[in-house]
Amino acid sequence: MVIGADGVRSKARELVLGYVDKPKSSGYAVFRAWFSNKDMIQDPRTKHFCENGDTFNGWIGPDVHFLFSTIKNGQDCCWVLTHKDDADIEESWSFPGKLEDVYKVIEDWDPICKAIVEKTPSIVDWKLVYRDPLPRWVSEHGRIALLGDSAHPFLPTSAQGATQAMEDGVVLAVCLKRGGKNGVPASVRAYQDIRYERVCAVQKTGETTRDLWHKADWEKVAKDPASIQMPREDWIFRFDAERNAEEVFSKIVEVN
Template sequence: MSPNVHHTLVIVVGAGLGGCAAALAMHHAGFEVVVYEKIKKFLRLGDSLGLGENALRLLQRWGLHEQLIRIGNKSENMQIRRWHDGKILAVQPLMDMAGYIGHRGDYHDAFLGRVRDCGIPIHMGHKVVQFNEEKPSIILEDGREIVADVIIGADGIKSLARELVLGFQDAPKSSGYACFRAYFKGEPLKAIPECQSLIQKDCVNIWIGPDMHLVQNTLRDGEEFNWIITHKDTADIKESWFQPGDMDEVRRLIVDLDRTIASAVETTEACLDWKICYRDPIPTWVSRSHNIALLGDSCHAHLPTSAQGASQATESAAVLAVCLKLAGKDNIPLATRTYEKLRFDRVRQSQLNGEDVRDRWHNVLKSVDAGQEINPDDVKIKNRWLYPFDAEADTYARWDEVSKIVREELASGNIRPLFDPKTGPARRLVEYDALGNPKVSKHNIAADPPMPQQVVVS
């Protein structure tokens, strides 16, 4: 461990899942950590969220594992079904989808609890209104300025830190899709004969149809029930978890849906309407002075179908912490710039996985005749390659190789961008085979299955 580790102060802006993961990773690495969050009190917001083995492996080291396992869905498998009649097209282990699926609010409470157990201060109701990247420091709404050695912008999809890094306001773009979402107590469903198979025990089912799909999740043996319908939507962009949904529109969308799930949706009293927005990959995750680094949704937001948003934020936290430890307090630029290069390609492929599965689900039934069988592989989620990966071990294994490139770029003053909208990634950091699958690496101390190789390709 670097002798300067214990004297390094890290400020984390944002106490969401990504911010909490960053705080735990920094604490585990030996840094002093302080978290600032603009919200005064968190509510139990959202609905289903998954944590994959790739994240749980790290969280276990940080003292947060069994709490999460208790929260998650206990079903072993998920069923991918045909929209109109519920015919099972494929069965997959639930771990292949999103790992352990639980309520986002419950997971968030567990993350917050562990941060506090570690003695990490979380200053709630402290809104950051400005960054001074040269010191670096944050300036709060009340005018106070707090200086640190490094600042992590984990302030979500509407990140102020992201604007600083980019140098301009980055407006969201419509993905062309929206989600109607509902999460409620399962007791009223017990009186509906058609949906009894969905409420007897934990289960996950996905109905796929032309240009839409529905994910159903039962938790606590039927005590809680969740459905999410992703559908085409070209309405004005409004990123909000609180926008009420139109249940009449929902019923119109499900008029030809399998009665097993349609019967549950039709009796739902209210839902939310979430416009799925995205932002293009950005050329850097690090500010001009190299002292402020982005993490999670502020730099690599995921579509819901990726089932990896929180897991990838956890990986990013682990990688940044190891980079800061290896570089030492006097070389923050080397740490932050190596971090972004280590992370970009894997995160980008994870994001694209979400687009791929959505597009396959929404189109596979368009090209087949009524009696034609679907190849199960055409509808399966293909996240399995993500899970054996050990972000900390990979960072140690590749540090010398990637940090050497970064040293040269810092010395020349020519920091190559991570991504150019016209040409794509500036440098491939992951090698893939002819089928688009990441190659195997020896750098994995956590599991027997192979993990994707990540090597720098000039």
């Protein structure tokens, strides 16, 4: 069998579906930057972000959020600014961005945001695209299976794309092992059936977390600051994909 794990711009996807599934604009874009801490540590307003190991900070405004983190023990800096964007995505959805556009979004914000952005040598303007869930991840004869982003791209606000790709890999391995060499197509279909609904539900969290931040009820947040934290839900984090696949495999193959 062939596993199409060729990422968000997958060519294998077309082989499985029989048509080109184009991404759609989500109505949002992310300005993204990654740079060394060298100018940050020269500035008394920003050096504390890099001096004592890694840090993670976020600022939320109306329909926009800015996340800044330091990585590699404070050596590198990274930020993302997710904001409304209606640009046409037909041509390209990732290209160099302009810092003036970032300044427009963060005008009147906490001045520390500008102090961070000023140190940024260059940015990427990355349109956030999404796809409706694919009708299937497995080819008609059960010999090609999509896995990871090629089957199900995630919005960054879910922070689950890589973990769900790994769960796919574990479940596919369990199914192939359980089905044996003579049962490959049935095992590959069982992989899709075991994974499909869970992945669609996790994909939705990309939208719900974005809306939690972008359409925040600030009176509620004032009473309960924890309500704005990134959700870490047990049904996602405490799930044992391998054990679950072992438990349900026989039943699913029987039904199919």
